[in-house]
Amino acid sequence: MPSALPDGDPAPPDGRLPEASLATLVERPFGVYLHVPFCRVRCGYCDFNTYTLLELGADGAGVSTFADAALKELALAGDVLGADVPAVGTVFVGGGTPTMLAASDLARMLHGIREQWGLADDAEVTTEANPDSVTPESLAVLADAGFTRVSLGMQSAVPHVLRTLDRTHDPANVARAVDAARGAGLQVSLDLIYGTPGESMADWRTSLDAVVALQPDHVSAYALVVEEGTRLAAQVRRGEVAAPEDDDEAAKYELADEVLSAAGYDWYEVSNWASRPDARCRHNEGYWDDGNWWGIGPGAHSHVGGVRWWNVKHPTAYAGRVAEGVSPAHGRETLTAEQRYDERVLLGVRLVDGLPLADLRDEGRTAVAGLIVDGLVDAAAALRRQRVVLTRQGRLLADTVVRRLLGLR
Structure with missing residues (x-):
């Protein structure tokens, strides 16, 4: 199940922010994060705020209505932040699997952001996607709407590793999705996970070689973490699979850095490599460099001028709040020096x-x-x-x- 939200302080129903925080909007880059909480299946290692349609049931905020709810929060954000928001420099649509939504809905939400605040001329607009959740047609719609990047959850090129992670895509679909994204004029990032139980060093090398052969613009590689409350944690606790080992993950990180560096990728953050400076994920750089951003969607986190807040997690609760014109924020904190x-x-x-x-x-x-x-x-x-x-x-x-x-x- 998704991890618990922090406690924090109560958030005001209208979402208002201190004047001192709002004053930083003209000083720092501004981004927007959109959290789409839907997945076709729940992967055993994942503790993100995601739900299958069966988990939501008939009363859940559904795929077909999500964009409407997100646009209502966007209108609230416009009221809270006022007129001094700079043009949005980066947009990142994450999840979940954002591409479970119709491409037209993703385009509609981006249009809403453009209408609310404007997009910078060089805006970076990314959506995450599973390799089997995109088509040449859907990617063309996204590119026409203003998306510039797609981040594909490849995780591994080895079938038995994907099965352990409960990933359902065919490894061959990764190459098809990369080709389709390139055909639409989108930059491509590939995400990998290393340290999966049963993954040998040869398996990991196979995945790295497959990535290099696809020549993406950007690569992320993350060590598997066994999160409490996940199916993988229960399997480890019962002794059904072995827990990841620190030495194994360290050796795999070193191999990743060697292989990617030799292929012309430079690390710019511990878990991220880019083929050139302008292929770095600028949205994430905003997080790392104390930028301001508004997070839209169930469980999404936001930060403006030292105030951080987070939305209610369940899609039904989220949709109910924004329908009533009430901030969906569950709690917030003002960071100390x-x-x-x-x-x-x-x-x-x-x-x-x-x-x-x-x-x-x-x-x-x-x-x-x-x-x-x-x-x-x-x-x-x-x-x-x-x-x-x-x-x-x-x-x-x-x-x-x-x-x-x-x-x-």
């Missing part, structure tokens, strides 16, 4: 440009010398550029680096 500093360190060190030494407090600057000696921080970047940049080994131990920079060792 301490929390914002911790997040700046946590996110900044994961990026290829690193974190300026000048941004660190005394305990962080003091820790850098030891991190260099331990091979976790690049010495040349620290000495010549005055920035904390992770080595490959440091990327494997990024959490350890963050703790030491925060003086939590």
